[in-house]
Amino acid sequence: MKLYYLAGACSLAPHISLIEAGVAFEAIAVDRQKQTADGQDFRTISAKGYLPALVLDDGELLTENAALLPYIGGLNPAAKLIPAPGTLAHFRVTEWTAYVCSEIHKNFGPLFRPGSTDEMKAAAREMVLGRLAFIENSLGDKPYLTGNDFTVADAYLYVTLSWTSKVAVDLGGLPKLAAYLARCAARPAVQAARKAENLPA
Numbered sequence: 001m002k003l004y005y006l007a008g009a010c011s012l013a014p015h016i017s018l019i020e021a022g023v024a025f026e027a028i029a030v031d032r033q034k035q036t037a038d039g040q041d042f043r044t045i046s047a048k049g050y051l052p053a054l055v056l057d058d059g060e061l062l063t064e065n066a067a068l069l070p071y072i073g074g075l076n077p078a079a080k081l082i083p084a085p086g087t088l089a090h091f092r093v094t095e096w097t098a099y100v101c102s103e104i105h106k107n108f109g110p111l112f113r114p115g116s117t118d119e120m121k122a123a124a125r126e127m128v129l130g131r132l133a134f135i136e137n138s139l140g141d142k143p144y145l146t147g148n149d150f151t152v153a154d155a156y157l158y159v160t161l162s163w164t165s166k167v168a169v170d171l172g173g174l175p176k177l178a179a180y181l182a183r184c185a186a187r188p189a190v191q192a193a194r195k196a197e198n199l200p201a
């Protein structure tokens, strides 16, 4: 299995999840010019042109975090990255994965996009903080989104939280999320994935 990633981007979530799952995979970096570290034009691998992309051992291509993360979680049930398919607990994890994707990840867009005006960035910050406040209130005393187990949804939320300090999204008013970010960052799989992507610890 091959994971194509852009360093530090949302593809860090499947990278962390694959390490947490303990399955064999090859991680292949893609640069902003869409060139892969092994010398290919990434667009010939995924016509979507964005990351992450997972190429399975039979050559099938799987894209979209909302699909790819539950897929990875299912590779090793013992790692508890997602409960069994068909259970409500499984859909709690996909519910959070979808929330992180459409309500948090995508709302960071204007903060990274060259050409965004200050007004656009301020509106994006307000939107992201509003969506994060919902999670702050939902966490309660749970260490992770759905309880005691770190799931693929947590890998994804962690990655989006890791962007906040780069784009001046202040977690000062969200103490549970600030502690959650530190808790996730301390996980060996998170540190291993960051190291593999040449990101600061």
Ligand SMILES: N[C@@H](CCC(=O)N[C@@H](CS)C(=O)NCC(=O)O)C(=O)O
Binding pocket: 006, 009, 010, 011, 049, 050, 051, 052, 063, 064, 065, 066, 101
């Ligand atoms: N719908 C995709 C979006 C993935 C996405 O936004 N990828 C970004 C990195 S976070 C990317 O590859 N950006 C580079 C580009 O679009 O050229 C998903 O949820 O997996």
